[in-house]
Amino acid sequence: MLSPEVWKFSPPPCNIVCKSGVFEEERDTCEGLIKKHYFNHVVSVVLPNTVIVPSPIIEALNEDSAYYRAVGVDVSELVSKEFLDAFVKQGQLSVLSDKTHIDVDDCVCITPCGHLVLCLQRETYLELGLEGKPSFFSHNKPSKYIVKIDLKASNFIPGKKNYDRVVWCLQENVKLKFDLLIAWESPDKICPSSVASYLYSRGYQVAVCQPRFTRQLDYSVLVPELGNDCSPMELVEWLGSFSLNVDMKLGSLSDYLTTYQIPVGAKMCGQIASLQWTGYFTTRKLVELFESLRKYATQKEDFPWISLYVQGFADSPVSWGLKEHNFFLDGDNEYTIFMQAKNFITCSVLSSNKQPK
Template identity: 35%
Template sequence: MLSPEIFNFPAPESLFQVEKFEGKVPLNNQNINNFHYNHLVTIIIPDSAKLEQLNEKVTQDCSYYKILGLKLEDLVSLKFICGFIRSGKLSLLSIDRRIDCDTCFGLDPYGQLLVTVDKETYQSLGLEGSISHFTRKLKNHFTITVDLADEKLIKNTSRLSKLKTCLGRLEKCSVIVTWKPPNEDICPSSIAKYFSDLGYVVKQCTPNFRRHTVYSKVPDFDLGSIDVTNAKEFAEWLGFVSIDGDFQEDPSGYLSSYVVPSATGVAKKIDCLQWRGFFTATDIKEMIEQIIKTTNLANLPWISIYIQGFSDSPVSWTNEEQHYYTNGDNGYIIIFNKENGLFCIQKCSRKRYKDVNKYK
């Protein structure tokens, strides 16, 4: 039996925002700095720009570590807090989890530990938290935030011991972690040695690289005077390039086809470079600087960089909850040339959804 009127359910709302800037890319922009858990980086460049050195630099500088079966209580120790959380910038994220039904957690570079749990787990922990924004009526999902960089927490040994005991009740979970030391004299692999000394299996990971080339007409637009509608159409075209879509204009045999909007001239060669891994905001800024250094912006009409987060991270921007009732498609695009640029930000709606159980 078919579920009643499923076809009438509205699609999740999505927000598309455009922010313009002039001159150099503002690396201190909040869209970059507040997006901590970056998973996919896609660079699209026209006219056969040469970026042979970029992949080598990204592979070397953006390595991270996978820790199998981590006990969350091991993050709450004076040695770890003082040596890694309060010194340098550490980012940690649970993996192989489902944000809508599993316990997920993340630790951002500022020492904020955020844990999302179901109702039963929350009641057994003994930690103070809040009801998830998306389950206000059902009250079946909770978020717990702990500032591990708080000096008051470090000085209060009884509170630290209680926190460690409570977190010890959570199941083990594999994580990915990266650490930026406070100075160049310290090796970033110190974080791997720390967990290895605790008896954990630690694996070094490097970003997975993929490159392809397409030939397509480029939509007509001017970065200096582009509006939201043009920016959305151009972002859609960039998305089609990134998935290596078929730009053939003959739609025979297809139920649907894509036509480049308002494009003139002949087809051009477009290079697309993609990395999948675990990138911090610092990694993203270093990649942008490297792109500017290795390309001649004066000869390029534009360069685009698309950043996509993890779909099952507990937060998207800063401490904004991940939208697990939708599709977690939070991300942003930077399109720029020598004189102008813009940020295209894609966010899910914060709309609260009704109890799906009543439709069963």
């Protein structure tokens, strides 16, 4: 076989939901989208016609955005009464197993809404003895099982059968240990590092981590306009090409290298500022960034739009809310918000909901 046309294979199915609206009429739409996406890894902001980026935008994720990595933590520690009372039931706690692969490893997370989610291999699940259900994406003979425990439930306290059963299984049946990424949005007047201090006092190695931040300026770039001539998917495609540093100047695109076409009606932009953070970000910090971008959008009129792109972890047990994360074809879970002074467009991407045949 010579020169197989591999590029004509259809891409894996995914769900893309686009929505447009007016901020005054649907104020909570964008914040609601942000708050449903619990585990955030990469954040990118694009600001056309901007040279000097306002400090509140940069500081939103550069200041007070430390998170922690704890080594070899026993999951039973996460359901102890002391841990639940101090961190799960106070503020918002986000915990995610690090360097685990959802298709072949056991994984764990604690969501900001207080759910412990265990994504387990069949052998681990049978040995553990807790009630769960086969993965939605498993075949006829399940290889993965999901166990969900509401840590904030009124009956999940010492002395209740449910709580005692969970603790006994985690302590006696299987010793589940993970390296964990931890971020805690603490109540007022309590230091967020208290969670790291607690685990350190329990004998675990804990390291503080800071997000990695990069910024750059680009000049003389064709930028599409929000409107009838450019669909939301064309905007997302342009944003992806720009983020990958595709040369989009007039006459520079070659059919040999790419078939991408700049959307009709694109206008030349003198300069574009782009910011990117990589780390482990809570929904509360992203809401702060969004509010800073909204304020900037209302103060500046000579730009086509502002974009906020957020990408989740490919191997998190859940993607949106408590929705189970697909692991067969891809790990897509991301969203993009385009905003102007009054209008917005959101595009959220999820892995396919289809069960494998």
